Amino acid sequence: MNTDTASTNTAKASRFRFLIGLVIVAAAVGVLVARGAKDAMVYYISPTELAAKGRGADVSGLRVKGNVVPGTIERNELTLEFKMTDGVTVVPVVYSGIVPDTFAENGEVVVEGTLASQGSFEADFLMAKCPSKYEAEMEEGDVPTAESTGV
Amino acid sequence: MIELGYYSMCAALGCGALAMVLAVLAYRGRREDLHDSARHAVWGTAFFTSLACAGIVYAFVVGDYQMEYVWGNSDRDMPLFFKLGALWGGQSGSLLFWGWLVSMYSALVALRHRRDGVTLMGPVLATLMVVQVFFLAIVIFGSDPFRRADFIPPDGVGLNPLLQHPAMVIHPPCLYLGMIGFTVPFAFAVGALISGQLDNAWLKKARMWAIVGWIFLGAGNVLGGWWAYLELGWGGYWAWDPVENASFMPWLAGTAYIHSAMIQERKQMLKIWNMVLILTTFILTIFGTFITRSGLISSVHSFAQSNIGYYFGAFLILTIVVSAGLLIWRRNDLKSENHLDSYLSRESAFLFGNLILLGGAFAVLYGTVHPMFAEMVTGKRISLGPPFFNQFMIPIGLGILLLMGIGPLIPWRRASWSALGRIFSVPVGLMVGAVLVLLAFGVVHSYALVTFGLCVFVTGTVLIEFWRGIRARMSAHGENPVLAFFRLFGKGQRRYGGYIVHIGVVIIFIGFAGAAFTQEAETTLARGETWSFRNYDLTYRGLHYERTPSVEKVAADVLLRENDVDVAVMMPRKDWYMKNKQLASEVAIHATVGSDLYLILATIDEETERASLKLYWNPLVSWYWIGAIVMVLGGVLVLLPTRRRKVAA
Structure with a gap:
């Protein structure tokens, strides 16, 4: 029924409609993603970098990542105090709220909050690294040794 | 028994490679006799992988702690139920389990499509066996679960207590069944591209298997959230962690494929697009496995960093190159026979729904990999958390919800504005009414209002669809409304099962909207306070x-x-x-x-x-869990054999 030219034209129009749709959706998603990428981005810093920022500095939107110093954990009702380190600098942390089950001595911990004037970090968010789903207690390639199994 | 498991695993690799070669030869010579042999080899592979898994399970049950995998993932105090789950609790066991699931899917494909010709099925079986051989090779050469220490420890180290939960026993198999389920439609797509049999036949078969994978993947994701809600104690079920995103991205792409395949089946349109979607879905499953197993992306779930990642990386690149190559090779055979006439049409509603779903998948992909690239470029470690994902995924989700309401009612090809006014006046009226009532009750949260309104809109359109079907049956067959309702599923279970899935999605969105009103409090109490x-x-x-x-x-x-x-x-x-x-x-x-x-x-x-x-x-x-159950039930309804076929058989 259609002449060749007519069907080519419909095909072109169809492809054009498709492309316009693609561009509109891609642009909309792109704008949505870009709009918040800057605001929602949180930087990780080490305790050493935190100390270098100095007291009273604005550290909002920062996450400090380090390890829990053994023997420094003190719990009192809803307040948790401990010291965290990156192996160089030790920073005392005060946190109030639910402590994840995975929080433990030597464990990796991430805190978010502000650096108080007396040099301690007041955290309002605390995250402890989950144990691996794969390989519960050992790294890939570890083998049981007489020592680790108590033989 | 345990030794038997190890040798079975090796035999499975050999058998899978044999099946692959036989399938290729059968296709090249168009020989049905070799096709039969290939099918038998596929079943042989499934038999040997089953024996291998049985060997591991047996080792757990008898407590053979000399086996490093048993030592690392169980101990004497562990209940039997969790010991069975330990088969997929660790890295190497889960990879073998993955290989077993690939073999079971392959065996079912070989069985169900045994009467289909070798021209399509040869390349399909060969593709499945490539994936099979890849997984078995990783297990045997990269992460052998049967490896033994040179002495016998008295007891194992046990499984992490957080993982000793029923949800954690069924969540991984469900997720794996979903991820691997998409291997089958991928194999059909590759088979169609290689053989040039690009008509509706492959598409219908691929779509059915895609729905199987889609149901399991969705259920697996929800079960993971259920575990987190019960066990992690932060009050929520989804945190946009890379591990969660890894299985959510293929779900989004798979959802898009399931919908646009319907357009191709009916209108012979979007052929290239559908190929791209199903290849992308499979690539996203491999990509998800790659990022979660390689330790490349930091997550609160720290996965063991291992060289397994390199295997997956190589396989990922191979898959992308082969997929793209095949698409370019066959591009002239994938021309549409029909055209998109107007934006005001059902085709267009499906297409926009597709684009938004895929856009969502890529937005999540961006958020998941951005921290890794940013660290490579700037050297600074960053994190993109839930606020980032929510600010684009909420509008994307609402866009999909809107199109879910428009799609089922809008006419095909070209609709007029006046027709739209007539069709949508009732659901739009219901939506406006619902919003006004909520406003009157003091609900002012804008996203929640829009969500509740759209939920009413979608429910309205689905009810109209059901009512139309019931009325048609009542006048045609003189049935009463209740009987007509149930008979609808007998004839049109694909369509009405799909609507049940949509109702499930509506219920889930109501659950999402509830999250806007969450409150928290904490206190310390003395006894009796x-x-x-x-x-x-x-x-x-x-x-x-x-x-x-x-x-x-x-x-x-x-x-x-x-x-x-x-x-x-x-x-x-x-x-x-x-x-x-x-x-x-x-x-x-x-x-x-x-x-x-x-x-x-x-x-x-x-x-x-x-x-x-x-x-x-x-x-x-609760609406989130209930909606998920409704969604699964709707999906199963779609897959049930039709009444007509039952009578014929």
Whole structure:
């Protein structure tokens, strides 16, 4: 029924409609993603970098990542105090709220909050690294040794 | 028995490679006799992988702790149920389990499509066997679960207590069944591209298998959230963690494929697009496995960094190159026979739905990999958390919800504005009415209002569709409305099952909207003290201790009263696993249709018996779980054999 030219034209129009749709959706998603990428981005810093920022500095939107110093954990009702380190600098942390089950001595911990004037970090968010789903207690390639199994 | 397992695993690799070669030869010579042999080799592979898995399970049951995998993932105190789950609890076992699932899917494909010609099925089986050989090779050469230490330890180290939960036993297999399920439609797509049989036949078969994978993947994701909600104690079920995103991205792309395949089936349009979608879905499953197993992307779930990642990386690149190559080679055979006539058409609603779903998948992909690239470029470690994902995924989700309401009612090809006004006046009226009622009750949260409104809109359109079908049957067959309703599923179960899935999605979105109203509070109570929160009174009545040989448990006994009536005793608990030296909190949840009261025991003072508690009030959470169940049921309904076929058989 259609002449060749007519069907080519419909095909072109169809492809054009498709492309316009693609561009509109891609642009909309792109704008949505870009709009918040800057605001929602949180930087990780080490305790050493935190100390270098100095007291009273604005550290909002920062996450400090380090390890829990053994023997420094003190719990009192809803307040948790401990010291965290990156192996160089030790920073005392005060946190109030639910402590994840995975929080433990030597464990990796991430805190978010502000650096108080007396040099301690007041955290309002605390995250402890989950144990691996794969390989519960050992790294890939570890083998049981007489020592680790108590033989 | 255990040795037998190891040799079976090796035999499976050989058998899978043989099946692959036979399938290729059968296709090249178009020989049905070789096709039969290839099918038998596929079944042989499934037999040997099953024996291999049985070997591991047997080793767990008898406690062969000389096997490193058994040593690392179980101990003597572990209940049998969890020992069975330990097959997929660790890296190497889960990879073997993955290989077993590939072989089971392949065996089912070989069985179900045994009468289909070798021209399509040869390349399909060959593709499945490439994936099969890849997984078995990784297990045998990269991460052997049968590896033994040179001495015999008396006991294993046990499984992390947080993972010893029924949800964690069924969540991984469900997720794997979903991820691997998409291998089958991928194999059909590759088979169609290689053989040039690009008509509706491959598409229908691929779509059916895609729905199987889609149901499992969706259910697996929800089960993961259920585990997190019960076990992790932060009051929520989804946190946009890379591990969660890894299985959510292929789900989004797979959802897009399932929908646009319908357009191709009916209108012979979007052929290239459908190929791209199903290839992308499979690539996203491999990509998800790659990022979660390689340790490339930091997640709160720290996966063991291992060289397994390189295998997956190589396989990922191979898949992308082969897929793109095949598409370019066959591009002239994938021309549409029909055209998109107007934006006001059902085709266009499907297409926009597709684009938004895929856009969502790529936006999540961007958020997942961005921190890794940013660190490579700037050297600074960054994190993109839930606020980032929510600010684009909420509008994307609402866009999909809107199109779910428009798609089923809008006419094909070209609709006029006046026709649209007539068709949508009732659902739009219902939506506006619902929003006004909510406003009158003081609900002013904008996203929640839009969500509730769209939920009413979609439900309205689905009900109209059901009513049309029922009325048609009533006048055509003289049936009463109830009988007509059930008979609808007999003839059009694909269509009406699909609508049930949509109702499930609506229920899930109501659950999402509830999250906008979550409240939290925390306090410390002495014995006998009462804490008032909203219309609840929580009375702390003391501590309960319980001790088993491996676990010390302490629970706070809290009496919950709602509007001055006793409703429940809540016992949030802390368990100390002595051997693992690990704490596991058990939350107490008082779940109702309206809201969940979620209580966590934060700390206790053993001397004074003072207990610190944290409380989340989570409105409408139950709707999320209920919606997921409805969605699965709808999906299963779509897959049921049609009544007509049953009569013929």
